Amino acid sequence: MTAPTGKAEAVYRQLRAQIEAGELVPGTPLGEVALVERTGASRTPVREALRRLAAAGLVDLAPRQAARVSRISMQSVRDLFAFRALLEPEAMRSAAQAVGTDGDLRTALTRLRADLSRIGRRAASPARSTAFYALADRFDWTVVGATRNEHLRRTIAELRPHTARLRNLSHADPRRIEVSVVEHLRMVDALLAGDADEAASACTDHLARSVDTILATLLSGPGAGLDVIT
Amino acid sequence: MTAPTGKAEAVYRQLRAQIEAGELVPGTPLGEVALVERTGASRTPVREALRRLAAAGLVDLAPRQAARVSRISMQSVRDLFAFRALLEPEAMRSAAQAVGTDGDLRTALTRLRADLSRIGRRAASPARSTAFYALADRFDWTVVGATRNEHLRRTIAELRPHTARLRNLSHADPRRIEVSVVEHLRMVDALLAGDADEAASACTDHLARSVDTILATLLSGPGAGLDVIT
DNA sequence: TGTATACACGCTGTATACAGTTCGGTCCGG
C-alpha cells in the first residue's frame, strides 16, 4: 500500500508495536519533541506517525496539547467486540466460500489446523500461551487476507491493534487458552468444510466468550499501571 | 474531536468537499506545491490534509509521487455498498431502540417525515432533487448520531464521502428519486414505530436499489471526464 | 526508424526555525 521504507513508517510501526505490547501504558504522554529524541527522526515524520495512530484510535489528540496513548473504558471494550461481532462473521463467510477455489487458503488453513491441535496437546506454560497467541494471530491474518471486500478487510485490520493491546494489558486466565484452542479449531474446521453458517456462528461465539473473559479480567485486577476507566 | 480551527482542517474540508462534489475528477493529480498555491497554506498543513484524505480512501498515495484523487471501479462500488449493507442496518436497529428513550431523536425524525412527504408531493425538478438529497443526508446524519457504538459510528461516517461522490458523479435517473422518497419514508416510519427488524430490512432494500441504480448509470454513460475502471 | 541511455525537471521526504497558545508553578494578598 504505502512505502515500506521511510522514517514516518518506521516511527509509526515502532510506536504501534509498543502500544500493542502494553509497554506504553494508556495515558502516557507522547510529546513530539520527546519522540524526536527517542526515535532519532525529526518532528515531521513523528508528527505523521502520531496522526496515523490517532486515526487508528491508538492515541488521543487534543489541540495544542501533547498526544496521549488512548485510554480504555469498559464501554470501549464492549463497543469494540460488538463491532467485531458485526464484521468478522461476515469475513468468515467470505473465507468459507473462498476455500473452495483458493488453494493457498486451503493449505494455509490445513497447516494452521495441525499446529493448532499440536498446541492443544502441549502442557500449560507461558511459552505455550505466547505460541498460541501467535497462532491465533496467524489465523486472523489468514481470514483477513481471504476477505475480498476492501472496506471490510481494511476495517477489520484497523481493529486488530486494539484487540492485541487488550490481550497484552489484561493477563487473562491461562485456562482460557484451553477453551480458545477448541474455539479456533471449530472455526478452522468450519472453514475447511466450507460451511459458512457454522464458521460465522463459531466466530460469534468465540468473540462473545473473549469479551466476557477480558471484561472479567479488567474488573478483577487491573495490571501494573493499567489505566482503565469504569 | 479534532480542532475545528486550524489550516490543516480547513484544507482538508475544502478538498473533501470538492472531491465529494465531483469538481475534482478521479485521477486528478494533487501535488503538494500546487495545493500550496491554491489554498494559501504551506506544505505542512497541506501534507496533513492529504494524509487524512488518503486514510479516508479519497485520494491514492504513491511514494515519491503526487497524490491523485482516487479512482472508482465497478468492484469498488459493489464493495462499498456491500459494506454499508453490513453496517447501516445495524445502525438502524440501534436507532429504532433509541427512539423510545431519546426525545430529540423522535422529534428530529418526526420533522424529517413531514419534510420528506412534502418533498414527495413536489413536481420533479433539479431543485427538488438537490432538496431531497439534502434531506437524505439529514436522515443519514440523524441515524449516525443516534448510534451509540463509537466504532460503528465512525466507520459509517467515513463511508459517507464515497457515497456522496458517487451520487454527484453519476447523475442518476430523476425518476429514481420518486422511489427513494418512498424508501426513506419506509425507513423513517419503521424507526418511529420502534420496529428494528422492519427498519433494518428497509435499509437493506434501499441500499440494494441504490447500488443497482448507480451501477446502471455508470455503465450506460460516464459523465463528463468521469474516470471509471471497469 | 526503433531503442537504449543519459540528463534535467519536479516531486516528495525530511529537517529545522519561528510564532501563538496553553498549562503548571509560584508568588502575593486576604
Added chain:
DNA sequence: CCGGACCGAACTGTATACAGCGTGTATACA
C-alpha cells in the same frame, strides 16, 4: 492557611529550506 492572579516554560501549529528519488524527455546510436 487558602485562593487567585501572574509569570514562565513547554508544547503544538505553521512556514520554509535542503536532499534524494522517480519520471519523462530528448538525444545518440544501432
